[in-house]
Amino acid sequence: MSDGDGPGISADEEDQSPVVQTDLFDSYREQLALSERRATWKAFAAPLTSQAGAVVRDPDLVEMAVAVIGAFSEHPSEHGMTFAQIREGLRSMGVGATFATIEARLEHLHREGFLETYLPKLHQGRYVIRPAGLVGALAAQRVAEYGGIDEMVLLLDRTRAALQMPNPDPRRVLNHLHTCRFTLTVFAKDLQRCVATGTSAELMIMGRQHDHSGYTQQVVDLNSLITSRFAGLYELEDAAAALIEAEQFYRAQVRAAIGKVLAHGGASLNFDVLTPREYEDAAIGSSPDLLADVGTHLIADAPEVVIDVNGMVKALDQYGPRPKHRFRPPEPPRGNPDPDPIGAMARAAVEARRRRRLGLEALLGGKTEVDLTSAMQTSWPTAVRILTDAMALDADKNEPFLLHIDEALLIDPEAPVTYLHPARLIRTEFVLPEADMSTEQSQSQQGGSDV
Structure with missing residues (x-):
């Protein structure tokens, strides 16, 4: 294990096989991401620090403090431990940081009061752990685990x-x-x-x-x-x-x-x-029914295809190749001929023109000219129908009807048709509509049969 200051375990220590000791904390602690653990520790230590960056960025350094506690608990000395004894205890617990990293960390723990000298003398090289430091190390691990x-x-x-x-x-x-x-x-x-x-x-x-x-x-x-x-x-x-x-x-x-x-x-x-x-x-x-529900939506590989040799031989015996030539489908039964769509459209047009002529003739009442304004004021559908029929026959050159729409605008909020332009219908010559319609209808039928 290295913190970036060196390649790891030195050459003279490679022959020592570290003994892995069971951690004091639950196993799923390692599931927490390093960034999340650092953020938790920073928030945890924020009330106790006076400047940014005081919290370590490498979680292994916090783990080293916990390992120091383990080294003290395993050492039999009653008068504290030296730095050399602490380093040896850390190696036996599997801490693989470099010598410089361990030494710098122990110096820091001593300066901050985590490690206290056993006797209040200068240059006294034996140390014990202050209980408050022990609680802080364990609390740091606990807050990282449980938040x-x-x-x-x-x-x-x-x-x-x-x-x-x-x-x-x-x-x-x-x-x-x-x-x-x-x-x-x-x-x-x-x-x-x-x-x-x-x-x-x-x-x-x-x-x-x-x-x-x-x-x-x-x-x-x-x-x-x-x-x-x-x-x-x-x-x-x-x-x-x-x-x-x-x-x-x-x-x-x-x-x-x-x-x-x-x-x-x-x-x-x-x-x-x-x-x-x-x-x-x-x-x-759990019951078998609940356990069966777990695999309802699971995706599994399809089973292998089992081929029965006897069944395959029987299928080959009954197989017949598909013929290559094509057969003409049977002709449909003879009956009524298909309807003539063009003739139907022509008859519909003749019927629509006949209906329009009869409607306008009814409005004229035998006169050559009539004012359509009063008839159109009865309702909007009536006004639309009268104008549509009059304009359609006015546009037909074969029809003797003229439609004149005035530019003036009549507005009456109380009337069924609130606004409209005055219109007049003029007939240019007298023609018997029924006779004309019957002649045109017969001609259209003859034309439709010819088609």
Whole structure:
């Protein structure tokens, strides 16, 4: 293991085979990304530091502090350890940093008070670990693993301990309740942000960090203790009720994070949603029906095709090659000839012109000229039909009708047709429409039959 200051273990130390010691912390600690661990440590140490960059960037240096604790616990000396003995203990625990890196780290731990001299003398080369440094190293590991969730449990325990004293101090209990509520709110809002913006992998880690199933019951128990010990102190009762509301908000965000992980994990068939131990417990304790549902949507390779030799021989015997020549399909049965679309269009046009002529002749009433304005004022459909028929026959050179539309505009808000231009219909000559229509219709039928 190297931190960038050297190639790793020196040549004279390669023959020493380090003994790997079991870590004191859970195995899934390594799942946290280095950047996330650095960000957590920076936030954790921010209230204690006075300048930016004070927190180490290499997590291995923090691991080295934990390894120093292990080296002291394994050493039999009762008067502290020298730097040489500490380096030897680190090597035996598998720390592979260079000599310069270990020496610089031990000097830093000594300057900051993590390592104290055994006797208050100058140039005294034996050291012991200050208990506060031990707690800081372990707390740094714990906050990287659980993100500070353990502090919420610790706050509840301290509040319960303050309530269970013979004469509890109301002000102290109130401060504990406020601190618990503030902590819950901060964690809940951070969870709410991660649910909205985080990935499934980040939510999985956070879900395991927030796995405190008994937290709700602890808050309820605290509220009962406050009600029994401080009945009538409304300030404490209000603080306890506010703590319950904060816990409900926090629990809702935990459920939302778990729901998003399950939804995304189920849709993407991601098996990292649960830990290996959880899968093992499910395989042992779940019913066969639930275990069968797990593989419903899994993708598996298709089975191999099994070929029956006897069946293949029988299929070949019954196989007949497809003929290469084509057969003409049978002719359709003879019956009524297909309808004549062109003749139908011609007959429809003659019928439409006949209908228009009859309509205009009815408006003329035997006169050569008539004002269409009053007829068009009855309704909009009537006005549109009269104008359409008149313009169509006016455009036909074979028809004796002229349409004159005045430029003046008549507006009457109360009338069915609120505005229109005055129009007059003029007939240029008298022609019997029925006779003309019958002649044209017969001619069209003859033309259609010829077609």
